[in-house]
Amino acid sequence: xxxxxxxxxxxxxxxxxxxxxxxxxxxxxxxxxxxxxxxxxxxxxxxxxxxxxxxxxxxxxxxxxxxxxxxxxxxxxxxxxxxxxxxxxxxxxxxxxxxxxxxxxxxxxxxxxxxxxxxxxxxxxxxxxxxxxxxxxxxxxxxxxxxxxxxxxxxxxxxxxxxxxxxxxxxxxxxxxxxxxxxxxxxxxxxxxxxxxxxxxxxxxxxxxxxxxxxxxxxxxxxxxxxxxxxxxxxxxxxxxxxxxxxxxxxxxxxxxxxxxxxxxxxxxxxxxxxxxxxxxxxxxxxxxxxxxxxxxxxxxxxxxxxxxxxxxxxxxxxxxxxxxxxxxxxxxxxxxxxxxxxxxxxxxxxxxxxx
Numbered sequence: 001x002x003x004x005x006x007x008x009x010x011x012x013x014x015x016x017x018x019x020x021x022x023x024x025x026x027x028x029x030x031x032x033x034x035x036x037x038x039x040x041x042x043x044x045x046x047x048x049x050x051x052x053x054x055x056x057x058x059x060x061x062x063x064x065x066x067x068x069x070x071x072x073x074x075x076x077x078x079x080x081x082x083x084x085x086x087x088x089x090x091x092x093x094x095x096x097x098x099x100x101x102x103x104x105x106x107x108x109x110x111x112x113x114x115x116x117x118x119x120x121x122x123x124x125x126x127x128x129x130x131x132x133x134x135x136x137x138x139x140x141x142x143x144x145x146x147x148x149x150x151x152x153x154x155x156x157x158x159x160x161x162x163x164x165x166x167x168x169x170x171x172x173x174x175x176x177x178x179x180x181x182x183x184x185x186x187x188x189x190x191x192x193x194x195x196x197x198x199x200x201x202x203x204x205x206x207x208x209x210x211x212x213x214x215x216x217x218x219x220x221x222x223x224x225x226x227x228x229x230x231x232x233x234x235x236x237x238x239x240x241x242x243x244x245x246x247x248x249x250x251x252x253x254x255x256x257x258x259x260x261x262x263x264x265x266x267x268x269x270x271x272x273x274x275x276x277x278x279x280x281x282x283x284x285x286x287x288x289x290x291x292x293x294x295x296x297x298x299x300x301x302x303x304x305x306x307x308x309x310x311x312x313x314x315x316x317x318x319x320x321x322x323x324x325x326x327x328x329x330x331x332x333x334x335x336x337x338x339x340x341x342x343x344x345x346x347x348x349x350x351x352x353x354x355x356x
Contacts, residue, residue, distance in 0.1 A: 008052030009304060011205060011285045013156060013178045017124075019055040019087050021279055021286045022300055024048050025209065026058035026065040028235070028292040039293035045072040047294040049086055051301060057181075057207075057288050059091035059127075060110055061349035066090060066117035074119055089125040089181075089207075090114050091160060092145065096347035099135040104144040110350065111148055127158040127181050131347055132335070133166060142175045149176075158207075163329035164195040171202055179285060182330050183210040185278060186255065186320035187217070188242055190330045196283045205285030211278050212271050213239040214290065219263075219270050222256045234344065235290060241340055245333070246323040258319035266306040271296075275303045277316050 010018040029041055045056065045068075058065045069088055076086060092110055094102055114123060128145055130138040148154050159170060160181035170177060180199055184191045188210060199206055212218060214235030226249040231237050243252045259270045266273070278287050289300055308316075326333055334341045 005050065005052035005301075007304070008054075008301070013205065013285070017087075017156065019089070019286055020053050022053050022275070022303065023055045023057050023089070023207065023286050023288045024053055025288045025290045026056060026062050026069065028233070028290045029065045029068060030062040039295075041068050041293075042072045042075060044291070044294040045069070046076065047297055048291070049076065051297055053297075053300065054085070055087045055089065055286070057089045057209075059093055060114055061091070061093045061346075063349070066114055070118040070120075087124045088118060088120070089127060089158070089179075090118070090123060091127040091129055091181075093129040093350065094131075094141065095350045096131040097351065098348075099130070099132055099137060102137060102141055104147070107141060107144045108148065111145075111153055115153065122152055123154045125156040125158055125178070126154050127160040127179070129160045130162070130166075138162075138166065139169055139173045139175070142170055143173065146175055161331040161334075163332060164193075164198055165329070167195065167198060167204075171198075171204075177202070177204050179205045179207050181207040181209060181288070184208040184281075184284070185211045185213060185217070186274065186316060187213050187239075187246055187252075187323055189320065189323070189325050190328070190332075193325070193329060195330050196281075199283045204283070206281075206283045207286050207288060208278055208284055209288040209290075210239065210242075211275055211287045212289070213242065216240070216243065216252070217256070217259070217270060217274050219256075219260065222260055222270070223253070237344055238341075241344070242326075245326050245341075251322050254322060255319045258315055262308070262312050262315060265312070266308075268302050268306055269299055271299065272303045272306070273308070273312075273316070275300075276306070276308055277313070279303070280308065280313070 009021045011021055012018050056069055058069055073086065098106060126145060128142055145157055149157055156178040157176055158179040159167065159177055162180065167180060182191055184206060216239050243249065259273050263270045263273045275287050278284055333339060336342045
């Protein structure tokens with residue numbers, strides 16, 4: 001289609017299946033994330049697609065987001081005859097209360113609901129999540145997703161927030177994981193302990209969220225006093241906890257100063273610098289940007305307007321080394337329900353969702 005930007009790099013997950021290396025995240029559109037979205041989300045999705053960011057991330061538990069993307073897809077396809085596909089990566093997140101009694105009928109019901117919401121005959125990707133490893137039924141559940149894939153309801157199977165041991169279990173059980181979505185940034189380097197190496201060996205691409213720590217890794221917060229009290233959305237609550245976990249506000253400010261120096265050198269933003277750095281990491285296929293609207297779309301595209309040199313990379317790695325790596329593996333501390341990271345989670349959002 002005339003006007004579609006093809007300069008945004010892509011990564012191939014299987015022959016003929018490409019995703020853009022920047023993915024537009026959907027959590028910020030969820031009613032569970034913020035009180036309201038004031039822009040036109042359909043127009044914003046169109047702007048991202050035209051700009052070459054043709055991949056969208058969502059989930060069954062992001063209230064209202066699958067429906068919004070479904071509406072966008074219907075309008076986009078009606079108005080455009082482009083063969084360039086828009087890819088939608090959704091998730092299957094069974095409720096914590098359901099895990100002990102989960103069965104294939106439950107899995108099928110949720111997948112069928114995502115198909116209806118998105119208006120698709122086959123889901124591009126389903127990323128499987130599991131709240132509690134002590135309920136050891138995630139391999140069995142993943143096998144039901146594999147059966148639905150074989151039935152033609154799912155193109156690619158993936159996972160999100162699994163740690164090294166459980167990812168290895170899924171792989172050993174023959175679950176064909178194409179990607180693994182996880183929290184990964186210079187602030188949170190837990191994937192580098194062991195999971196990234198496993199994914200390299202298994203040709204599983206990492207899809208990274210939290211790359212800019214909910215917006216904390218930006219010039220907005222450079223030189224600012226440590227924030228206290230209420231935050232405007234759940235992302236800031238979540239990532240302020242991670243800043244506290246990894247060394248505190250002063251260490252974080254030192255890191256921002258390093259990124260700002262590099263950003264000034266290349267005449268780009270701090271966000272561009274950290275995004276490009278993460279895209280250079282082994283196994284990383286794409287980064288997910290939390291975008292409630294298209295206000296920062298041009299800035300997002302500037303990620304590909306420059307190249308970090310070896311001096312830049314060493315400076316970033318030296319600054320990131322000042323952060324303490326959290327205990328455990330990927331997403332282990334978030335699974336401790338009584339802990340500060342676990343207490344902000346919502347474990348049974350599918351039970352609250354409608355069946356439309």
